[in-house]
């Protein structure tokens with residue numbers, strides 16, 4: 124078979140090398156090129172021959188092994204390192220990942236687990252999947268705070284993941300005091316700061332193991348850093364590189380953007396296929412929405428890139444939708460109904476609104492929006508034509 128993947132095994136136990144080889148016989152695209160019981164000899168050979176995969180056991184001389192793994196990940200960046208160990212405490216797994224491991228297989232081996240871990244690399248290395256992969260970046264934005272952006276981003280991302288069964292990343296770009304971890308009651312092991320520090324050795328497997336998987340869904344969360352000062356160290360260029368890598372691994376990326384128009388936010392907006400510009404029906408918010416639209420135009424964004432979302436919408440509001448549309452010169456794309464009780468219950472419990480009450484108007488609204496934005500019907504324009512003259516001409520207020 125062509126396209127075989129050169130693989131090296133480094134393991135102080137001969138028996139476990141034999142077992143690994145036996146299991147790997149089932150993967151005809153894996154070619155064991157060398158095997159070593161001596162770590163240093165193995166390390167030298169890896170640097171010289173540059174195999175695509177290294178299976179490295181760290182059960183013995185763990186500190187030395189992790190040091191070597193770290194060196195391999197620095198000096199042979201594209202190498203996929205699979206760590207095996209009879210000690211699989213959380214501490215060891217995290218240390219292995221920090222050193223550069225992409226997979227961790229506990230010992231004694233379970234055949235299926237072993238084969239699954241190695242087979243994950245096939246498409247990445249042989250490149251079967253990499254070309255046609257397409258990703259849609261959807262960003263919720265408003266330059267006003269407290270408007271419902273995080274509620275929208277979080278629930279939309281989860282609905283997209285449930286609906287499409289594809290991998291969805293949810294990124295908190297409120298780098299100082301993001302709210303996504305609170306909304307979903309998660310305590311991730313890694314955050315955006317950690318991922319950005321490791322940009323040079325990042326790939327799909329790394330991302331899938333560092334982003335926090337939400338329960339049994341296909342939603343992966345990248346949280347804001349825990350310390351305020353860490354946000355300062357993150358640059359717009361790094362955010363740009365992060366997007367490029369995330370796009371390789373996910374079908375959808377939902378970004379909860381910060382309300383500040385700084386370089387990092389603009390970078391996220393530049394990378395977005397769709398900006399959900401969130402507003403509520405009150406004058407200051409609409410005025411700000413209008414300013415954002417002006418800025419987007421100056422940034423050269425196509426009109427279709429931005430969709431206006433009315434948050435906390437009430438049917439009997441004094442200001443009518445048509446008036447808002449007149450002022451903005453744009454259709455309202457979607458209305459998220461006002462449902463304080465359900466949203467607060469969800470936020471207080473740290474769960475999505477769908478779990479509080481799947482039949483509530485707000486859950487339905489997020490679900491339907493996800494359906495609209497998912498691949499098959501994404502391009503359709505659902506804006507309704509305004510057919511009647513409004514009684515209350517909001518446009519006058521802006522003259």
Ligand SMILES: Nc1ncnc2c1ncn2[C@@H]1O[C@H](COP(=O)(O)OP(=O)(O)OP(=O)(O)O)[C@@H](O)[C@H]1O
Pocket residue numbers: 265267268269270271272273274275297302382434435436459460461462463464466467470485
């Ligand atoms: N559809 C809704 N109906 C009623 N209340 C809502 C709705 N969406 C959000 N809220 C209320 O607005 C508050 C702010 O929501 P959220 O945190 O999502 O806004 P935000 O724009 O992300 O705010 P921030 O600027 O702080 O990031 C929530 O605590 C909730 O009380």
Ligand SMILES: [Mg+2]
Pocket residue numbers: 272273274297302379
């Ligand atoms: Mg928010």
